[in-house]
Amino acid sequence: MKFPKAHTLKEISEIIQCEYVGDDVFPVFGMNEIHIVEEGDIVFVDHPKYYDKALQSKASVVLINKKVDCPKGKALLISDDPFRDFNKLTRHFKPFQSANTSISDTAQIGEGTIIQPNVFIGNNVRIGKHCVIHPNVTIYDNCIIGNNVTIHAGTVLGADAFYYKNRPEGFDKLLSGGRVVIENNVDIGASCTIDRGVTGDTTIKEGSKLDNQIQVGHDTVIGKKCLIASHVGIAGCVVVEDEVTLWGQVGVTSGVTIGKKAVLLAQSGVGKSLLGGKAYFGSPAEEARDKLKQMAHVKKIPEILEKLKKN
Numbered sequence: 139m140k141f142p143k144a145h146t147l148k149e150i151s152e153i154i155q156c157e158y159v160g161d162d163v164f165p166v167f168g169m170n171e172i173h174i175v176e177e178g179d180i181v182f183v184d185h186p187k188y189y190d191k192a193l194q195s196k197a198s199v200v201l202i203n204k205k206v207d208c209p210k211g212k213a214l215l216i217s218d219d220p221f222r223d224f225n226k227l228t229r230h231f232k233p234f235q236s237a238n239t240s241i242s243d244t245a246q247i248g249e250g251t252i253i254q255p256n257v258f259i260g261n262n263v264r265i266g267k268h269c270v271i272h273p274n275v276t277i278y279d280n281c282i283i284g285n286n287v288t289i290h291a292g293t294v295l296g297a298d299a300f301y302y303k304n305r306p307e308g309f310d311k312l313l314s315g316g317r318v319v320i321e322n323n324v325d326i327g328a329s330c331t332i333d334r335g336v337t338g339d340t341t342i343k344e345g346s347k348l349d350n351q352i353q354v355g356h357d358t359v360i361g362k363k364c365l366i367a368s369h370v371g372i373a374g375c376v377v378v379e380d381e382v383t384l385w386g387q388v389g390v391t392s393g394v395t396i397g398k399k400a401v402l403l404a405q406s407g408v409g410k411s412l413l414g415g416k417a418y419f420g421s422p423a424e425e426a427r428d429k430l431k432q433m434a435h436v437k438k439i440p441e442i443l444e445k446l447k448k449n
Contacts, residue, residue, distance in 0.1 A: 139315050139337040140168035141231055147199065147213050150180070153230050154223040159205075160213025166199055169227055173375055173393075174338045174357070180227070182220040221303050225313045228337070232315035235261045235279060248285065260296070266322070278334065284322035290350070292329040295320070299336045299356030299374060312336060314356065321345075327352065327368070343380075355392065367404075379414060389421075401426075 147164035151157070167178035172188070175181045175197045182201040183192035192200050193209055201215040201223060208214050217223045241247075241259045248267035253259070258276045265271070266285035275289050278296025289295070295318045302309040316335025320326070321343045327350035334340055335357040342348070346364040354360065355374035362380040370384045373392035378384075382396050385404040390396070397414025407421030419426040 139170060139228075139232065141166070147215075150199070150227070151215060154201075154215070154217065154226045156218075156223060157216040158214060159208045159216065160199075164199070164213045168337075169224070169231075170197075170337045171357070172197075180215070180224075182224040184220040221310065221312065225311075228313040228315040237261070242279075254291075272328075278318075280317045281334070282317060282319045284320060284324070284344070286323045287320055287325070289320075289326045290328040290330075293326055294331045296334045297331060299333050301336060301356065301374065316340065316357065321362075324348075330354070333374070349386075361398070382414075 144165045144167050146162060147158050147160050147166060148162040150166050165178065166180060169180040170176065172181050172192060172195055175195050177196050177198055179197050180199040180201055181192050181195055181197035183189055184203050189202065189206065199213045199215060201217055201220045203217055203220050205216055237260060240257065242261045242263065244261050245259045245263040247253065247265045250268040251265055252270045254271060254273045256273045257271050260277060260279035262280045263277050265283045266287065268285055269283060269287045271289050272291040274292050276294045281296045298314040299312065301312040303312065314334050314336050316337050317339045318332050318334050319339045319341045323345045324342050325347045327348055329350055330348055330352045332340060332354040333356045338357050340354060340356055340358050342360045343362045345362050346360055348366045349368040351368050352366055353371045355372055355376065357374055358372055358376040360378045361382065364378055364381065365383045367384060367386040369387045372390045375393045376390050377395040379396060379398040381399045383401045385402060387405045388402045390408040394408060395411040396408065397412055399415045400412055401417040402408065402423060403417065403419040403426055406419050406423040409422040412418055412423065417426040418424060420429040
């Protein structure tokens with residue numbers, strides 16, 4: 139998430155009321171999570187296990203809960219609760235804007251696009267040309283939709299990330315300031331839910347087709363010409379490369395990559411990254427041929443036990 143303009147390290151420290159290490163005028167251009175952080179960004183870290191990863195990342199500013207040696211060329215923001223203060227920055231730079239109309243005055247809708255009754259389109263949404271948005275679709279603020287996109291009834295684009303910190307008093311939500319980006323020639327079925335990124339984009343690339351009742355988690359990227367069947371659930375920060383097929387009720391855990399042209403057969407569970415160009419089945423998913431052979435062997439166990447008894 140980039141700020142509307144560059145801010146100084148001192149200005150950022152004043153927003154969250156914390157100490158800092160670095161020049162007062164050290165430039166800060168945005169904020170992002172560790173997996174998408176860029177030079178000029180703030181990243182937060184609140185566990186010693188991840189200190190080195192954050193300090194050695196591309197981030198120019200590290201929001202951290204301990205005074206440590208500051209790497210050359212970087213700056214630090216010292217906070218007793220980086221999670222809380224990252225939320226403060228999200229709230230400051232991407233505050234919630236309530237709506238008073240079904241289609242925001244700031245929304246941009248392209249030529250030839252059809253908006254059916256009872257659609258909600260939030261602030262700063264951009265929709266391209268020749269799209270069809272069916273009844274009761276909800277498009278939250280800042281979503282970007284390309285040309286020739288069809289979205290069927292009841293689908294929600296841009297709900298918050300499912301991302302919480304477990305505190306003694308209960309779960310504390312990490313606020314979402316990211317977007318959903320739908321590229322050209324995408325079809326999205328009825329009652330799908332596509333969550334926005336925490337600071338980045340949840341993206342569905344050109345030509346992909348989604349069936350009904352699919353969940354796509356925050357910051358996930360679905361590649362070009364993917365085919366995703368009903369009841370698939372994809373967690374956050376997943377990369378689904380181009381031309382992948384996910385059949386019904388496939389479940390995908392967070393932070394994994396599914397390689398180009400992979401095929402996941404129905405009801406498979408993906409718990410680790412998978413190479414492209416292969417078919418997979420089962421939970422945890424394995425190459426389909428191997429898994430089916432294992433199942434055939436398991437069926438023979440009673441017969442083998444009977445033979446052993448006779449011997």
